Amino acid sequence: MGLIVQKFGGSSVANTERIQNVARIVTDTYAKGNNVIVVVSAQGDTTDDFIEKAAEVNENPSKREMDVLLSAGEQISMSLLAMAIEKLGFPVKSLTGWQAGFLTDSNYGMARIRRINNERIENELGKKNIVIVAGFQGLNRYDDITTLGRGGSDTSAVALAAAFHADLCQIYTDVDGVDTADPRLVKNARKLDEISYDEMLELATLGAQVLHNRSVEMAKKYGINLEVVSSLERKPGTWVKEVTDVEKMLIKGVARDNDVARISIIGLEDKPGIAFRIFSILAAKKINVDIILQSIGRDGTKDISFTVSRSHKDAAVAVLEEIKKSLGAHDIVCEDNISKISVVGAGMQSNPGVASKMFEALTDANINIQMISTSEIKISVLIDIADSERAVVAIHDAFMVDYIK
């Protein structure tokens, strides 16, 4: 008995049958005496359909209007879910982002939650209503609708769990929890019983689709009791928590991210402040840079390479071309036939052999490494995209050999 936040993604509410299934999960939880706040995404492909519709009218619409359009998606799914719950005889109210008190900044399409005004939801919970909240959306200070970006519903759920001091935040998905690798790529992938916030954060950031990284960050910050669990089968999922019992497992997962482009600035003068200038201009243009690598070039010059998501590639190149001359750079080179493969695990902090084991697996598979980047609990390599599936399988099986049943 307590307060439980349950989040259901687009595939969990994709059609009538699935909506009815979600209604049963929610009402079962409520019937056990819990207060329940439900967060829903837009149904199935609604968001993609909207984007397509918009593109027909205007290939470059304002982000403000895009957010108005996209936010209609959750309004549809939340009301349908409310009706399904009414049908089962339970008291329920659906609330849009602005009704639920989600106040955000004005960064349309990728807004950040500033705070949640608890009043309305508290009021509804006080009346013993199941509360359904539209994920992914909020309101800025101009009373305009904003959206939180892809995967924003996870963030909505965790933010609600934090604001209402929920006892548990469950993220329902169409897989069985957090896996050691994408089971569509790796036959031997297995579900993890638990994973730490930090590991989950790395995995989410590195391309695992199961949780949005901003939501994991927030869960860690507020110490939210988080469970990733299947909406299709009723069985235990994966717990995300502060510290896990990791001694046994060197790594927790292998992730692949194909949404990567590498940009190299060749032949920079070797003087102070060059890197600062490049990356502050990119930041000002809201281009997120991932891996950065600086190397020594010929004749006392240096090269700087970095990766961005593919959607930012053209913008990044355009910005650099503008300042190329003043940087004194010889050339700007761009490459997007690449994939980033990462291994993640807190266990590597006390096991220096992880990197060499990863490189060995790639060498055995005859896969060339283009770039390497490491943090305390992850190692990423850039490789040719054509090798990416083989690489994931090879690395996964090398590390997981002891745990594969």
Add this chain to the structure above:
Amino acid sequence: MGLIVQKFGGSSVANTERIQNVARIVTDTYAKGNNVIVVVSAQGDTTDDFIEKAAEVNENPSKREMDVLLSAGEQISMSLLAMAIEKLGFPVKSLTGWQAGFLTDSNYGMARIRRINNERIENELGKKNIVIVAGFQGLNRYDDITTLGRGGSDTSAVALAAAFHADLCQIYTDVDGVDTADPRLVKNARKLDEISYDEMLELATLGAQVLHNRSVEMAKKYGINLEVVSSLERKPGTWVKEVTDVEKMLIKGVARDNDVARISIIGLEDKPGIAFRIFSILAAKKINVDIILQSIGRDGTKDISFTVSRSHKDAAVAVLEEIKKSLGAHDIVCEDNISKISVVGAGMQSNPGVASKMFEALTDANINIQMISTSEIKISVLIDIADSERAVVAIHDAFMVDYIK
């Protein structure tokens, strides 16, 4: 130069091409130096699709959740129209009902506008933005979304015209204006150049689809300069105004309404207060009664017949069955194979021959009249639904013989 409100119905924004067409109409008006407020309905069949989706989940959903669902429809069309206007290079903002300041009562599904908070729209107009407003929707005092019922976007448009003292309110449709009869039924139907508020009100109430009767009522009350005009062809429409130059035309139009059921209460005791009791109970159940007829029955009893829309038929019969005994009624009889045919025209006030001319046309066509009801500017008859198309044509051509080109 002034402030113009333009309303576009669902068929006018049904697809990308039509949205682009509307964007051109709007921006042409703006480019002439006008301030423009645009009201849009949901695209084409969106509302029907939503109703169907809802029915799959719950055949009897709460009206509150239904309004949440339906109001997503205008959110989609208004943002797409805004994008199309952006594409043409004009400044534009789309606003939902609550953003636009539409405050309504809490009668979900059929809410009435209490007032419009002008602030936001004034603000946007002040910034020289074209303002697009979601028709059909508002917000009640609990901060919940309401809808105004079918045809509510007309009411939204006229209410905005009144609140902002607009110089003109244009209702764009896929026909060429207000016709003397439904051109799909009557080959000889022709567009009216003008019609009075009262005549339009009768026609709208009697089943002409072109304007919602509540919007006409409001236009009359505030003296709104109203034009019904085609969104597909650029040519003059029909002006709706206080007094028209009607001498020449005996009637303005013939309307057919098939959404009629007749309920008869047979053998009532002939004592005071019976009618009051029946109709006050129906009113309490929010059942709208149209034509009422009381006649003398056998043995000193009396019969009361009345018509309701078909959707209210079962509820009305149920109410009456409950009180049948206490009314001392013999029987309750229900009939819905009927159609209501009406002629409307202020000209009939000074021309006593209108009724007989209508009955003559029906007699010549060998159509039996079941019930007659008249007001100052209209005459309605109930006939067998099988005869309804023939009746409209016969009556229309009898009256319009002098005006048919």
